[in-house]
Amino acid sequence: MTIDELGIVLVTGVLQGSVYALVALGIVLVYRASGVFNFAQAEFGTTGLFAAFVAVEIWGWSYGWGVLFGLLAAVAMGLLTERLVIHPLRDASKVTLLVGTAGVALTAVGIQFWQNNEVPIRQMPKIVEGVAATPFGAAVTYQQLITFGVLCAVAVALAVFFRSPSGLAIQAAQQESTAAELVGISVRRVSMMTWGIAALLGGLAGVLAGPNTTFTAGFLTFGAGRALLPGLMAAVLAGMRSMPGAVIGGLVVGVVEQLGTLSALEQVHGAKALVLFVFLLAVLLLRPQGLFVRRAAT
Amino acid sequence: MTLLKIEGLVVGYDAFPVLHGIDFEVQEGEVCVLLGLNGAGKTTTVSTIAGLLRPRSGRVLFDGKDLGRKSPSARVSAGISLCPEGRRVFPRLTVRQNLRLGAWTRRRDSKTVKRQLDLAYDYFPRLAEREEQLAGTLSGGEQQMLAVGRALMSRPRLLLIDEASLGLSPTVAKTVWEVTSRIKADGTTVLMVEQNAGALPFADRALIMEKGTLVYTGVGDELRQVNLREAYLGA
Ligand SMILES: Nc1ncnc2c1ncn2[C@@H]1O[C@H](COP(=O)(O)OP(=O)(O)OP(=O)(O)O)[C@@H](O)[C@H]1O
Ligand SMILES: [Mg+2]
Numbered sequence: 001m002t003i004d005e006l007g008i009v010l011v012t013g014v015l016q017g018s019v020y021a022l023v024a025l026g027i028v029l030v031y032r033a034s035g036v037f038n039f040a041q042a043e044f045g046t047t048g049l050f051a052a053f054v055a056v057e058i059w060g061w062s063y064g065w066g067v068l069f070g071l072l073a074a075v076a077m078g079l080l081t082e083r084l085v086i087h088p089l090r091d092a093s094k095v096t097l098l099v100g101t102a103g104v105a106l107t108a109v110g111i112q113f114w115q116n117n118e119v120p121i122r123q124m125p126k127i128v129e130g131v132a133a134t135p136f137g138a139a140v141t142y143q144q145l146i147t148f149g150v151l152c153a154v155a156v157a158l159a160v161f162f163r164s165p166s167g168l169a170i171q172a173a174q175q176e177s178t179a180a181e182l183v184g185i186s187v188r189r190v191s192m193m194t195w196g197i198a199a200l201l202g203g204l205a206g207v208l209a210g211p212n213t214t215f216t217a218g219f220l221t222f223g224a225g226r227a228l229l230p231g232l233m234a235a236v237l238a239g240m241r242s243m244p245g246a247v248i249g250g251l252v253v254g255v256v257e258q259l260g261t262l263s264a265l266e267q268v269h270g271a272k273a274l275v276l277f278v279f280l281l282a283v284l285l286l287r288p289q290g291l292f293v294r295r296a297a298t
Numbered sequence: 299m300t301l302l303k304i305e306g307l308v309v310g311y312d313a314f315p316v317l318h319g320i321d322f323e324v325q326e327g328e329v330c331v332l333l334g335l336n337g338a339g340k341t342t343t344v345s346t347i348a349g350l351l352r353p354r355s356g357r358v359l360f361d362g363k364d365l366g367r368k369s370p371s372a373r374v375s376a377g378i379s380l381c382p383e384g385r386r387v388f389p390r391l392t393v394r395q396n397l398r399l400g401a402w403t404r405r406r407d408s409k410t411v412k413r414q415l416d417l418a419y420d421y422f423p424r425l426a427e428r429e430e431q432l433a434g435t436l437s438g439g440e441q442q443m444l445a446v447g448r449a450l451m452s453r454p455r456l457l458l459i460d461e462a463s464l465g466l467s468p469t470v471a472k473t474v475w476e477v478t479s480r481i482k483a484d485g486t487t488v489l490m491v492e493q494n495a496g497a498l499p500f501a502d503r504a505l506i507m508e509k510g511t512l513v514y515t516g517v518g519d520e521l522r523q524v525n526l527r528e529a530y531l532g533a
Pocket of ligand 1: 335336337339341
């Protein structure tokens, strides 16, 4: 194990972790609002990616408009999920809700397969092609750098938003919904808004991670860009509540996962997944409440 | 002048009714107390006035106008504010953030927000001292003060308070009741729900409820002459 090897783990891990962090943020937001793990969080991303791809590659839109269209498609899917699944099931048990979100994910994957029967494997072009730098010999693409930059911008924007009056109203509705209703906050609108923001975060993960490889239906859930499980792990590290925790958790999960690529573990099959699960298990045993939980989670 | 008029109100959960057609009035500028034992239907009554529950039949008239199916939010804008049973402060927000959210319907009117905030701190100086503390870490009495203060932030014409004395020591309960006199003097009519007859001396009018019907209505000195405690509250 050399310093260079560790350097590569760190750099690659943080870049890959940026996608996990975006997914984790969405998971935490929805969990705080609806008390349920959102199985469809990553599919918001794949749906956004497909929509962006269709706009850019098939309809010939410019890249910017295509990505915007993809993000809008993701947000629309989030709002529809709230309207058609979450709201009607609001008095049902959490398990029912969980199954509901799984249903949304499977429906989305099904539609993607059906729409892409002829060409199942797609390639979304990158925002900017090429390698930006090679620290420790790790090739860092512009696409990855942009993804990391977007994550930082999103983290700051969310922190500012949740301290604004609208953000405080969302927190209030999540903490005591009856009391929020009684001061005149529309809890329904808060729920829509939260799902919309979560879907936007998922959409960002999709359109940013998509160009890194080829993609298929279910890309972010179980495909080449799978980020749902790592995102959930990051959210668990954040105690399912803390948003700064979700960001750091995503990066940590990314780095820990890359430890599985060290040459010392060359002989171990599936080392990446193994290292990650051992890490998560250890954390849950030592600190079941999560790693980065402050009292005033924002 | 009649500020609140309840006509033939029938409210229930699922199959069976809890309120069996009640009628009463609250005059502008008074403190009215609604007394009754556990399960009498007091919370159901104020929740219906605040718009959290829909009546099966009957009307709630505020300032002469039927509130119909107005949402809780629209009722806050119209001037009705409920401090709910069990306080329900926003636990992971600070005292100050809780209070400011109380003025949500007036959030664009920063002058009123500032004035109501000063007023809340004036009623409950304890809250001013603990401005930056998370509401969930306050003592029970402080949380009750915060809940009343938050309900006042929208500058209501009618303040509904559901069992402020619940779980409080007699002294702290009295502090909260005493503030109702000041709230009244500052122009807000108060309807408070209580199980504790200790609130009677602070009221201009009393209503007593038993199993979903009103069994007594009285005003002024009568409240202090009749032994209401023995007659209705079994204590
Ligand atoms: N959500 C509900 N579902 C079914 N029944 C309910 C519900 N809420 C209240 N009830 C019933 O309605 C009746 C009146 O309840 P309510 O809460 O209005 O009483 P209360 O006078 O406020 O009592 P307390 O002093 O204990 O708070 C009770 O018999 C109660 O069991
Ligand atoms: Mg009650």
